[in-house]
Amino acid sequence: MDDRTGQRTVAETAARRPENRYGNRPTMKDVAARAGVGLKTVSRVVNGEPGVTPDTERRVQEAIEALGFRRNDSARVLRKGRTASIGLVLEDLADPFYGPLSRAVEEVARAHGALLINGSSAEDPDREQELVLALCARRVDGLVVIPAGDDHRYLEPEIAAGVATVFVDRPAGKIDADVVLSDSFGGARDGVAHLIAHGHRRIGFIGDQPRIHTAIERLRGYRAAMEDADIPVDEAWVSLGVTDPERVRTAAETMLGGPEPVTAVFAGNNRVTVTVVRVLASLDRPVALVGFDDIELADLLEPGVTVVAQDAAQLGRTAAERLFRQLDGASQAPERVELPTRLIQRGSGELPPAG
Amino acid sequence: MDDRTGQRTVAETAARRPENRYGNRPTMKDVAARAGVGLKTVSRVVNGEPGVTPDTERRVQEAIEALGFRRNDSARVLRKGRTASIGLVLEDLADPFYGPLSRAVEEVARAHGALLINGSSAEDPDREQELVLALCARRVDGLVVIPAGDDHRYLEPEIAAGVATVFVDRPAGKIDADVVLSDSFGGARDGVAHLIAHGHRRIGFIGDQPRIHTAIERLRGYRAAMEDADIPVDEAWVSLGVTDPERVRTAAETMLGGPEPVTAVFAGNNRVTVTVVRVLASLDRPVALVGFDDIELADLLEPGVTVVAQDAAQLGRTAAERLFRQLDGASQAPERVELPTRLIQRGSGELPPAG
DNA sequence: GTGAAAGCGCTAACAC
DNA sequence: GTGTTAGCGCTTTCAC
Numbered sequence: 194m195d196d197r198t199g200q201r202t203v204a205e206t207a208a209r210r211p212e213n214r215y216g217n218r219p220t221m222k223d224v225a226a227r228a229g230v231g232l233k234t235v236s237r238v239v240n241g242e243p244g245v246t247p248d249t250e251r252r253v254q255e256a257i258e259a260l261g262f263r264r265n266d267s268a269r270v271l272r273k274g275r276t277a278s279i280g281l282v283l284e285d286l287a288d289p290f291y292g293p294l295s296r297a298v299e300e301v302a303r304a305h306g307a308l309l310i311n312g313s314s315a316e317d318p319d320r321e322q323e324l325v326l327a328l329c330a331r332r333v334d335g336l337v338v339i340p341a342g343d344d345h346r347y348l349e350p351e352i353a354a355g356v357a358t359v360f361v362d363r364p365a366g367k368i369d370a371d372v373v374l375s376d377s378f379g380g381a382r383d384g385v386a387h388l389i390a391h392g393h394r395r396i397g398f399i400g401d402q403p404r405i406h407t408a409i410e411r412l413r414g415y416r417a418a419m420e421d422a423d424i425p426v427d428e429a430w431v432s433l434g435v436t437d438p439e440r441v442r443t444a445a446e447t448m449l450g451g452p453e454p455v456t457a458v459f460a461g462n463n464r465v466t467v468t469v470v471r472v473l474a475s476l477d478r479p480v481a482l483v484g485f486d487d488i489e490l491a492d493l494l495e496p497g498v499t500v501v502a503q504d505a506a507q508l509g510r511t512a513a514e515r516l517f518r519q520l521d522g523a524s525q526a527p528e529r530v531e532l533p534t535r536l537i538q539r540g541s542g543e544l545p546p547a548g
Numbered sequence: 549m550d551d552r553t554g555q556r557t558v559a560e561t562a563a564r565r566p567e568n569r570y571g572n573r574p575t576m577k578d579v580a581a582r583a584g585v586g587l588k589t590v591s592r593v594v595n596g597e598p599g600v601t602p603d604t605e606r607r608v609q610e611a612i613e614a615l616g617f618r619r620n621d622s623a624r625v626l627r628k629g630r631t632a633s634i635g636l637v638l639e640d641l642a643d644p645f646y647g648p649l650s651r652a653v654e655e656v657a658r659a660h661g662a663l664l665i666n667g668s669s670a671e672d673p674d675r676e677q678e679l680v681l682a683l684c685a686r687r688v689d690g691l692v693v694i695p696a697g698d699d700h701r702y703l704e705p706e707i708a709a710g711v712a713t714v715f716v717d718r719p720a721g722k723i724d725a726d727v728v729l730s731d732s733f734g735g736a737r738d739g740v741a742h743l744i745a746h747g748h749r750r751i752g753f754i755g756d757q758p759r760i761h762t763a764i765e766r767l768r769g770y771r772a773a774m775e776d777a778d779i780p781v782d783e784a785w786v787s788l789g790v791t792d793p794e795r796v797r798t799a800a801e802t803m804l805g806g807p808e809p810v811t812a813v814f815a816g817n818n819r820v821t822v823t824v825v826r827v828l829a830s831l832d833r834p835v836a837l838v839g840f841d842d843i844e845l846a847d848l849l850e851p852g853v854t855v856v857a858q859d860a861a862q863l864g865r866t867a868a869e870r871l872f873r874q875l876d877g878a879s880q881a882p883e884r885v886e887l888p889t890r891l892i893q894r895g896s897g898e899l900p901p902a903g
Numbered sequence: 904g905t906g907a908a909a910g911c912g913c914t915a916a917c918a919c
Numbered sequence: 920g921t922g923t924t925a926g927c928g929c930t931t932t933c934a935c
Contacts, residue, residue: 218709220928231906236930244904261705266685267631268928270622271911278665278686287651287861289644289844296642299668308682310633311666313654327663330621331633350616354573467845474848489644490822490845493829506642575912586922591914599920623912626927 219260228256239264270332278308279357279516280328282321283339285313290463290486290505291339294361297509298337305517307334316402318342329356335516337361337509343404345370357519361512363406364529371519373512373530375503377407377485380534381414382421384483384501385459387536389422392545393457393481397430397448399441399469400461408433411461411485430455436464438471445472449480456546457481463488470498473541481544483536492539499542502535574615583611594619625687633663634712634871635683637676638694640668645818645841645860646694649716652864653692660872662689671757673697684711690871692716692864698759700725712874716867718761719884726874728867728885730858732762732840735889736769737776739838739856740814742891744777747900748812748836752785752803754796754824755816763788766816766840785810791819793826800827804835811901812836818843825853828896836899838891847894854897857890 221235228235230249237245238253245253256262270276281298283291299309310328314321321341325348328336335357338345343366352358352370360372388396398415401408412433419426429451432444445468448455458473458480460466466484473480484491484500491498511530536542576590583590585604592600593608600608611617625631636653638646654664665683669676676696680703683691690712693700698721707713707725715727743751753770756763767788774781784806787799800823803810813828813835815821821839828835839846839855846853866885891897 222928225906232928233906233930234904237905240930246904249904261708263681263685263705265626265687265928267622267625267687268911269930271620271626271913271928272930274911276622285651286641286654287648289647292644292647293642295666296640296668299641299666303667308686309666311650311654311664312658313651326618330618331663332620332622350618353616470845470848488845490825490843490849493825493849494845495850577912587912588914588922589920592921595914601920604920620912623927624914626912626929627914629927 218265219262220265221262224253224256224260224262227260228252275334276332277306278302278310278331278333279335279337279513280310280312280325280331280333281337282312282314282324282328284316284341286311287313288464289489292505294339294505294509297506298513301510301513301517305520314339314341316341316405318344322347325351334520335359337512337516338365339363340365342366343406357516359512359516359519361508369527371512371515371527371529373508373515374532375407375508376531376534377410378414378417380501380503380536381411381459381461381485382418383414383534383536384485384499384542385415385418386421387499387538387542388457388459388481388483389418389424391457391481391543394422394424394546395427395430395453395455395457396424397445397455397458398432398461399444399448399458399465400433401436401465403433408461415459433461436462436468438468441465441468442472445469449476455480457483457544460484462486466498466500470494478547479544480547481542483542485534487537494541496541496544497539499539500537502537504532507532573620574617575620576617578615579608579611579617582615583607630689631687632661633657633665633686633688634690634692634868635665635667635680635686635688636692637667637669637679637683639671639696641666642668643819644844647860649694649860649864652861653868656865656868656872660875669694669696671696671760673699677702680706689875690714692867692871693720694718695720697721712871714867714871714874716863724882726867726870726882726884728863728870729887730762730863731886731889732765733769733772735840735856735858735891736766736814736816737773738769738889738891739840739854739897740770740773741776742854742893742897743812743814743836743838744773744779746812746836746898749777749779749901750782750785750808750810750812751779752800752810752813753787753816754799754803754813754820755788756791756820758788763816770814788816791817791823793823796820796823797827800824804831810835812838812899815839817841821853821855825849833902834899835902836897838897840889842892849896851896851899852894854894855892857892859887862887 221232225232225235235253238250279302302309312324318341329351338360339362340360345365345368358370360370364372400412430448434440458469460469463486466488469482484498487500487502576587579590580587590608593605634657657664667679673696684706693715694717695715700720700723713725715725719727755767785803789795813824815824818841821843839853842855842857
């Protein structure tokens with residue numbers, strides 16, 4: 194014992210049951226023995242249930258303090274069914290787009306007394322599935338998924354078993370499930386129309402990989418705006434692919450070179466925008482730019498970056514709220530919620546065509 | 549049944565055992581019954597243990613598929629002791645500093661087959677404690693904590709019981725625990741010395757709340773650099789407090805006004821830097837700036853923002869690796885690891901004093 | 904107001 | 920190779 198605290202030291206505790214390094218904790222049984230009461234009485238005190246005299250309660254509390262008891266929720270879950278935790282599978286926690294989304298989901302979870310288990314799929318469908326199933330094995334009550342893959346039939350038994358599920362940012366593949374999206378099509382169409390309104394006709398589109406729903410939708414928006422203005426799209430102006438700086442830089446440089454370069458670029462997401470801004474900064478002529486997703490400090494660049502902003506936090510909040518509504522038993526049919534985007538003019542999208 | 553898939557529909561499943569909305573899942577016992585084998589055989593197949601004939605294995609697999617069985621890890625945990633999950637408590641998942649940190653912790657966890665449970669303390673000590681204890685109740689194997697509070701004695705019984713614990717970014721309070729930090733003192737001192745080397749003498753410091761360790765350390769670094777240069781600090785140049793834009797803006801405007809304004813500002817973290825950049829952009833004279841933490845697009849502003857960069861991902865990685873080393877049984881004495889910072893010159897820190 | 908017994912779904916230990 | 924039994928720590932049920 195440590196004389197000052199009366200607490201067992203690490204070494205002593207470890208020695209007590211050397212065969213079990215981590216399960217080595219006081220249980221309700223231990224507390225009951227120490228307090229001289231029955232197991233169920235301890236359970237009542239720990240869970241704040243009525244029917245315990247103040248005196249008994251005090252004795253139990255003392256035993257809990259002395260032993261450093263903490264209820265084992267794993268065991269509790271096993272009996273109760275619910276884990277009070279939800280899972281969030283997204284592409285990359287380090288992407289500034291997902292930070293606020295993730296935080297919003299966490300806030301809603303917290304308001305419902307649930308913890309958040311977080312995982313990044315790194316845009317890999319297998320990894321997404323692996324993560325989701327690991328979460329299901331932990332018996333999370335619900336899942337918020339930003340899908341990487343396009344086939345989610347593997348979730349059918351889970352959903353049938355009562356795991357609440359909401360997809361965000363992109364719809365589920367081959368199953369019918371709730372989904373919360375931004376209006377990628379409309380946002381991109383408006384952004385490109387904005388460039389056209391400022392006199393551009395040769396407009397480039399650089400987007401994410403074509404297997405990603407938002408990439409396709411935004412490209413569709415681009416094509417719609419071009420068509421509305423009767424501008425035939427030269428396929429050399431369109432580039433989809435991974436969003437790492439090298440690929441985007443090459444794509445941008447290609448469509449900005451040659452005899453008939455584009456005079457404006459529409460960037461398909463925040464990662465693309467950042468790289469395109471860098472490329473444009475190194476040019477000696479002004480090229481207009483509108484980006485999908487807002488980015489920090491976009492207002493302070495010269496020119497400011499005009500963007501089609503989506504509200505990542507609102508996306509997360511809406512999804513999480515739907516999730517808990519499912520859990521609260523309001524089992525409506527799966528729904529598709531689409532949040533509007535907002536064009537923010539800061540200068541780069543209002544530049545006229547150069548040369 | 550759904551005729552196309554042979555899958556039970558949600559409604560049918562829910563009806564099967566109406567008394568139990570969520571625990572309504574096939575168990576190993578069910579699989580065993582269906583496959584006509586013993587419970588343990590199912591366990592062997594599910595866990596890939598040897599000693600099952602290919603034929604039996606096939607039958608079990610078929611039953612698993614047919615029933616949509618997924619092992620219940622809660623029950624497993626109860627027996628095995630370890631949960632293969634770790635907790636990460638940080639200030640705010642939405643802060644761009646924590647995204648990469650969090651992702652790095654996740655990657656290490658993944659490499660060790662563990663899931664990550666994530667929570668934001670919102671810089672509130674009570675909420676930190678509540679979160680940490682909730683994670684302990686879930687019996688996470690380990691904790692990575694960016695502390696909000698300064699008294700972590702509440703963790704003593706947990707650590708004694710074998711919960712691996714590593715603090716990041718700030719040290720633990722009143723307990724002896726592993727901690728991984730950036731060199732806040734040295735980084736700030738170097739950054740301020742850099743400003744002094746460029747001719748500044750009236751240099752402002754705007755930092756986070758004084759109860760935050762890094763805020764104090766960085767202020768210490770500021771004072772050390774000033775003292776090394778024999779510049780007495782006017783306390784009107786120093787401002788600590790919350791990092792929301794209003795407070796920082798007011799602080800900046802105050803020290804930039806008056807008859808003897810500061811000619812340079814050292815910003816104590818990324819949130820502060822962003823706001824100071826905005827304030828400086830609205831001035832008609834150049835004011836030098838060095839910020840602690842790198843920020844995206846800092847290189848594209850005019851002038852580029854000179855920063856003392858810390859490696860958030862490395863911080864997270866180092867902490868998580870230490871955590872798993874603890875779990876692997878190498879129980880050394882608690883250690884303090886300090887990672888170096890790096891001064892990145894981009895222009896704003898090299899401006900001479902104006903006027 | 905309190906407690907004993909059963910059992911949640913799994914794994915460990917030991918039969919056969 | 921395979922199955923049986925006990926029990927992880929808790930909650931549920933029901934008896935006192």
